[in-house]
Amino acid sequence: SGTTRPMRILHYVQRSAKCGDVLSVISAIDSFCSKVEWAMNVGDKKGEILDAVVLETRPRYVLELGTYCGYSTMRIARLLPPGARLITIEMNSHYAQVAKELFQHAGLDAQDKSAEKRPAGPTCKVELLLGSSSVLIPQLKKKLDIDKFDLVFIDHWKVSYLPDTRLLEECGLLKSGSVLLADNVTCPGAPDYLEYVRNSPRYRSQYFPSQLEYLQVEDGVEKSVFLG
Ligand SMILES: O=c1[nH]cnc2c(O)cc(-c3ccc(F)cc3)cc12
Numbered sequence: 001s002g003t004t005r006p007m008r009i010l011h012y013v014q015r016s017a018k019c020g021d022v023l024s025v026i027s028a029i030d031s032f033c034s035k036v037e038w039a040m041n042v043g044d045k046k047g048e049i050l051d052a053v054v055l056e057t058r059p060r061y062v063l064e065l066g067t068y069c070g071y072s073t074m075r076i077a078r079l080l081p082p083g084a085r086l087i088t089i090e091m092n093s094h095y096a097q098v099a100k101e102l103f104q105h106a107g108l109d110a111q112d113k114s115a116e117k118r119p120a121g122p123t124c125k126v127e128l129l130l131g132s133s134s135v136l137i138p139q140l141k142k143k144l145d146i147d148k149f150d151l152v153f154i155d156h157w158k159v160s161y162l163p164d165t166r167l168l169e170e171c172g173l174l175k176s177g178s179v180l181l182a183d184n185v186t187c188p189g190a191p192d193y194l195e196y197v198r199n200s201p202r203y204r205s206q207y208f209p210s211q212l213e214y215l216q217v218e219d220g221v222e223k224s225v226f227l228g
């Protein structure tokens, strides 16, 4: 089969969203995925919860686990002040490539950190890392000169939610007040992660009920504040 789903999203956006207009790219993805073909973006309903948490947290350092086509990356980036840094990790190189092209269409100042040709240091807001989160998380402090994250959006593979959270703790990447926001804690579900953040004395956790992107199926996001 010729094209992939991410490519079909990209082509629809390139045809129908205004260049340099990140809101029109976000709404074009939502209209494609609600009218033409479902895709695993956080979507507009859970996206509004994400927006509210970003605005409330006013983060300077953000980590996203699971870029996919970059829909939530763009939702977050549009709400960050200049000088803030958004690191997004994707292990699928095709997804990462499509995300980069969507960022370009949106006029988002993004760079592919795995590409050597760009100048060193944070010249822009979004830094896309290609690789496995479990391999890259322990390298963030040294490679990217990051100390702690104010906000982590967890939206990759459900079996990695808990081990990667433990890894963030062990690598000293969370500070008292750091916020974890996890997508899909109901569908497909991340039961071991939920059990951990809801029972650990080191987190104050809150569930925001919503619906699975573009469908009438129950899902929700879990906001967990690290208490140090
Ligand atoms: O694998 C996923 N990663 C990140 N987000 C996801 C997401 O929002 C939804 C789903 C998903 C949900 C229902 C279904 F029937 C099939 C896939 C998967 C992921």
Ligand SMILES: [Mg+2]
Pocket: 040, 041, 042, 155, 183, 184
């Ligand atoms: Mg998701």
